[in-house]
Amino acid sequence: MDSRLLWGMVDTLILEVISGGPTYGYEIAQTVLGRSRGYFEITEGSLYPALHRLERQKLLAAIWKEADGRDRKYYKLTPAGKTALAAKKREWQEFTSGVQGILGTANCVG
Amino acid sequence: MSWPPDLTALLPAPRDDEPPELRQRIVAELRDHLQCAFQRELLLSGDETEANRRVLAKFGDPARLVRKLWFDALWEKIMSQRLMLACAAVMAAACITMGIVTVRVAEQSAQATQSLAEQGREVNAALLQQLDRMTTTSESDRSLNWIRVKVRLVQETMDGPPAEGFKVRIDDEAPNHMTSIAEKRQSTAEPEIDFGLLAPGRYNLNITAPWGDNFIRTFYVRPGESPLVQTVVCPAPPVEGDIAIDVTWPDDLVNKPIGLFCFVYSPQRDLSNDTWHSGPYAKSNSVLITSSGDLIPGGEGYIDDSEGPRLRVTDSAPLPNALIRSTGGARSLEVAGVVLMSQPEQRTETNYWPMVLLARRERNRNRSSSMPVTVFPESMIVKGGTVNHWKVTLSDVHFEAIRAALRERAEEQP
Numbered sequence: 001m002d003s004r005l006l007w008g009m010v011d012t013l014i015l016e017v018i019s020g021g022p023t024y025g026y027e028i029a030q031t032v033l034g035r036s037r038g039y040f041e042i043t044e045g046s047l048y049p050a051l052h053r054l055e056r057q058k059l060l061a062a063i064w065k066e067a068d069g070r071d072r073k074y075y076k077l078t079p080a081g082k083t084a085l086a087a088k089k090r091e092w093q094e095f096t097s098g099v100q101g102i103l104g105t106a107n108c109v110g
Numbered sequence: 111m112s113w114p115p116d117l118t119a120l121l122p123a124p125r126d127d128e129p130p131e132l133r134q135r136i137v138a139e140l141r142d143h144l145q146c147a148f149q150r151e152l153l154l155s156g157d158e159t160e161a162n163r164r165v166l167a168k169f170g171d172p173a174r175l176v177r178k179l180w181f182d183a184l185w186e187k188i189m190s191q192r193l194m195l196a197c198a199a200v201m202a203a204a205c206i207t208m209g210i211v212t213v214r215v216a217e218q219s220a221q222a223t224q225s226l227a228e229q230g231r232e233v234n235a236a237l238l239q240q241l242d243r244m245t246t247t248s249e250s251d252r253s254l255n256w257i258r259v260k261v262r263l264v265q266e267t268m269d270g271p272p273a274e275g276f277k278v279r280i281d282d283e284a285p286n287h288m289t290s291i292a293e294k295r296q297s298t299a300e301p302e303i304d305f306g307l308l309a310p311g312r313y314n315l316n317i318t319a320p321w322g323d324n325f326i327r328t329f330y331v332r333p334g335e336s337p338l339v340q341t342v343v344c345p346a347p348p349v350e351g352d353i354a355i356d357v358t359w360p361d362d363l364v365n366k367p368i369g370l371f372c373f374v375y376s377p378q379r380d381l382s383n384d385t386w387h388s389g390p391y392a393k394s395n396s397v398l399i400t401s402s403g404d405l406i407p408g409g410e411g412y413i414d415d416s417e418g419p420r421l422r423v424t425d426s427a428p429l430p431n432a433l434i435r436s437t438g439g440a441r442s443l444e445v446a447g448v449v450l451m452s453q454p455e456q457r458t459e460t461n462y463w464p465m466v467l468l469a470r471r472e473r474n475r476n477r478s479s480s481m482p483v484t485v486f487p488e489s490m491i492v493k494g495g496t497v498n499h500w501k502v503t504l505s506d507v508h509f510e511a512i513r514a515a516l517r518e519r520a521e522e523q524p
Contacts, residue, residue, distance in 0.1 A: 024139075024142065024143075025139060025142075025143050026142070026143045026146035026147060027146075043168070043170065044140075044143060044168075044169050044170065044175060045170050045174070045175055045178075048139070048140070048143075048175065048179055049175075049178060049179065049182060052179055052182055052183065053182065056182075056183075064135075067142075068145070070138070070141070070142055070145065071138045071142070072139075072142045073135065073138070073139045073142070
């Protein structure tokens with residue numbers, strides 16, 4: 001797919017994955033890849049800068065836990081993150097509804 | 111090869127304001143991610159080398175990512191520091207600029223001040239030059255119009271020595287006929303007294319001798335006569351001398367109680383066409399010359415009394431040796447009349463009125479005499495340190511008048 005289409009959706013996808021419960025970076029990437037059936041693949045170069053940015057914006061909170069004999073950083077949504085996720089979902093639904101309205105009408109005419 | 115690679119070595123050098131756990135946590139998170147990815151690829155490939163290759167191929171450049179995360183974490187501080195550095199640099203530049211501007215302004219101000227000072231000096235110099243010109247002009251004008259006046263005092267003759275100790279005063283007779291300024295000097299051994307520049311006009315020259323004789327001359331200062339020298343012949347200092355007066359009486363009158371009522375006074379004296387007047391120290395001496403040859407001094411005598419000549423005798427004692435002590439210089443003897451003497455004990459404080467009037471001075475100071483008396487010498491100069499002999503000669507006309515007066519008085523007696 002065109003990476004520019006994914007660029008504006010990375011934060012929304014991350015927040016959505018984390019909304020299911022505390023998780024860590026590698027799992028987030030694998031979840032996005034799995035849920036999109038291999039369509040969305042977030043590279044590490046995009047994933048971790050986005051996670052850290054959302055953490056600085058107080059939309060995510062970090063928790064360090066020991067796993068497999070090493071420290072692992074888990075992320076969870078903050079109340080502000082939940083609110084932001086809801087807003088982004090609403091915007092996306094409005095966007096897709098608009099796009100679908102256009103694209104669906106075009107298909108009917110065609 | 112070691113797995114996962116040492117990410118700590120890929121980070122930049124630590125900063126002083128860096129949180130202590132920042133780089134450790136960045137490295138730990140990425141190491142966990144690589145470990146997870148390696149385990150998954152190892153399961154898929156079964157070969158560690160292939161697993162490592164696939165993980166790194168997908169992960170990309172670890173150094174780039176770890177640096178980006180580190181920089182993003184410190185971005186605010188770095189930018190804040192850079193902003194502060196930039197502000198400091200701007201402030202420093204502004205300060206330097208201000209300093210330069212201040213220096214330039216100070217230099218310009220100093221130049222302006224110096225320029226103003228130079229202009230001020232030039233203006234002052236011009237004013238001083240103008241003032242000098244004005245002063246010079248005034249002096250020249252004064253020199254043209256004002257006259258230097260000097261007074262030359264000599265003694266007795268025009269070629270005499272300088273007259274010292276005389277008080278000299280020049281009064282400016284103003285146009286409104288009121289005497290204004292007076293320049294006062296005192297003569298010294300120098301023959302001339304410089305009174306400086308005087309404006310044209312009419313002046314009075316007043317000179318007073320140390321013994322009181324005085325002199326007044328009016329002179330004019332006219333343009334073009336500079337210097338104007340006023341030469342005045344002054345009298346010599348007086349000395350005292352004795353006067354003996356000789357009167358020749360006829361025999362029939364010698365023993366009569368009669369006397370000549372005389373005044374010895376200091377007349378005005380002309381010296382080189384200038385008239386000197388007697389001062390207060392050259393009082394007139396009144397004297398009664400008896401027929402027996404005594405000289406009885408009078409206290410106060412009035413030759414111009416409204417009732418005629420009068421003599422107030424205050425000392426009945428005759429003068430010793432019949433000599434009159436007088437200050438030197440010109441003197442005159444005026445025989446006013448013949449009086450009838452009273453008794454000696456009655457002479458004190460006696461007023462005498464002449465029974466024979468020989469001379470009379472009216473209020474207008476014109477002397478009149480119906481019977482003039484000859485006095486010798488006519489020019490009576492009292493010489494100091496000697497006896498000056500004067501002689502009074504009465505004529506027969508005088509004697510007849512005296513005899514008639516005596517007879518008249520005798521007839522009046524009871």
